[in-house]
Amino acid sequence: MAHYRVIDKASWPRLDHFTFYRTFANPSFNLCVPVEAQQLYTCAKDRGVSFFQLALFGLLRAANAVPQLKQRLRNDDIIEYDAISVMTPIMTASEGFRQVWCDNAADFPAFSAAATPRIEAQKRSIDSSFWNCSLRWLYF
Numbered sequence: 001m002a003h004y005r006v007i008d009k010a011s012w013p014r015l016d017h018f019t020f021y022r023t024f025a026n027p028s029f030n031l032c033v034p035v036e037a038q039q040l041y042t043c044a045k046d047r048g049v050s051f052f053q054l055a056l057f058g059l060l061r062a063a064n065a066v067p068q069l070k071q072r073l074r075n076d077d078i079i080e081y082d083a084i085s086v087m088t089p090i091m092t093a094s095e096g097f098r099q100v101w102c103d104n105a106a107d108f109p110a111f112s113a114a115a116t117p118r119i120e121a122q123k124r125s126i127d128s129s130f131w132n133c134s135l136r137w138l139y140f
Contacts, residue, residue, distance in 0.1 A: 004079040007071070014068070018078065049112065053119075057111045060086045060104055090122040098122040 009015055021027040037055065044051040063069045063084060070081045083104040089097040100118045105111035 003082045004072075004074075005082075007078040007080055009078060012078065049108070050116075053112050053115055054108060056086060056088060056102065056115075057105075057108050060084075060102070060111075064104060090119050092122060092125045094126050098125060 009018075012018075037051075040055060040058065041051050044054045063086075067080060070084050072079055072081070085101060085103045087099050087101050090100045092098055100115070100122050102111065102115040102118070105114060
């Protein structure tokens, strides 16, 4: 069960930003940056662990270190979760995608132990749904 606290808007320093962006039809943003990951890749290979999972765990830890990234709008309340999890696409056996939910964990071994069976199950699955987008349709 997710635990969170309700933020007091009256004393919240981000209220002006929230009020401004709240009127946008799609108040979100994306950020794409190159990241040098050779050391992380080497670390994963030296330890015999999944580079993908290690990177995902690192990104999740980083996101959980920033309070604003754990904040959401719930009805009219602004809440901040104690911790957030991540959902990631996994390619299936038929080259489609399924979303896999990976919960936050205190350390990488715990994260990987929980994520691995979920990821592997989806890798073996065969898509039969329109929503499981196939790579064939992504290349025109």
